[in-house]
Amino acid sequence: MTAHQGTTVLIGAVAGVALGLLVSSHRALQRPAMVLVNSLRSIPATALIPIGVMALGMGTQMKVAIGVYAVLWPILINTTYGVASTERMRLQAARSMQWSWWRRQVLVVLPSALPSILTGIRIAVGIGLIVIISTELLGARTGVGTVLVQYTQADRPDVVYAGVLLLGVVGALLFSGLLRLEQRLVRWEHRG
Numbered sequence: 001m002t003a004h005q006g007t008t009v010l011i012g013a014v015a016g017v018a019l020g021l022l023v024s025s026h027r028a029l030q031r032p033a034m035v036l037v038n039s040l041r042s043i044p045a046t047a048l049i050p051i052g053v054m055a056l057g058m059g060t061q062m063k064v065a066i067g068v069y070a071v072l073w074p075i076l077i078n079t080t081y082g083v084a085s086t087e088r089m090r091l092q093a094a095r096s097m098q099w100s101w102w103r104r105q106v107l108v109v110l111p112s113a114l115p116s117i118l119t120g121i122r123i124a125v126g127i128g129l130i131v132i133i134s135t136e137l138l139g140a141r142t143g144v145g146t147v148l149v150q151y152t153q154a155d156r157p158d159v160v161y162a163g164v165l166l167l168g169v170v171g172a173l174l175f176s177g178l179l180r181l182e183q184r185l186v187r188w189e190h191r192g
Contacts (some may be wrong), residue, residue: 004060004143008067008128013121016072020079020113021105037076045070045131046047046138051145053139063135063143069111070131071124082113118182 023033030040040062047065056062086109094104096141108116 002160004063004067004130005125005132008064008132009071009121012068012071012124012128013075015068015115017079017117018118019072020076020083021109023076023155024080024083025101025105025109026117034080037073040078041073043097045127046134049135049139052135058139060139061181063132063140066135067128068102071128074127075117075120078116078123079113082116083109083159085116086112115182115186118178118185122175122178122182126171126177129167129171130173 011144019033023029048069049062052062052066090108090112091104094108098108120132132143133145137149138145140146144167148160148163151163158181
């Protein structure tokens, strides 16, 4: 995982989980928020590269901003669905013990939604890899994508094929590593 991809996923995960918890806990926000989410997520992140280049230049800020935009949606949506699957009896028990909203979120809702959140993060990591490489191919000065472009222009297909193959291996390793981490963190979900 590149530093840009890690930063992108971390920012997207924090924002996605926080927004997912907020939207899911207030009924008045649920419908308008989901309309907005479905509208915004239909805009491909790679279509924003020219706007990102104009607004932020061709550096790291542009790559991270477009990456965060891309990874936010699967994490937010999976958080929302995970929160919705929280057992009502657990929430009622927490309310009857007069737990604060924060305590209910941390001790009841988050553990219940964790399998969905981790699935969203696993999906987001793959999307983040694709989008970061795309920004490097189309509008950045540094990164793996720019190296691939340079070797393409130098008529070195052997290096380009090796680079693409290496990216595939990295993606597969990230996916399997995250799957193992998910199985360890939510053991109760994978039993049976």
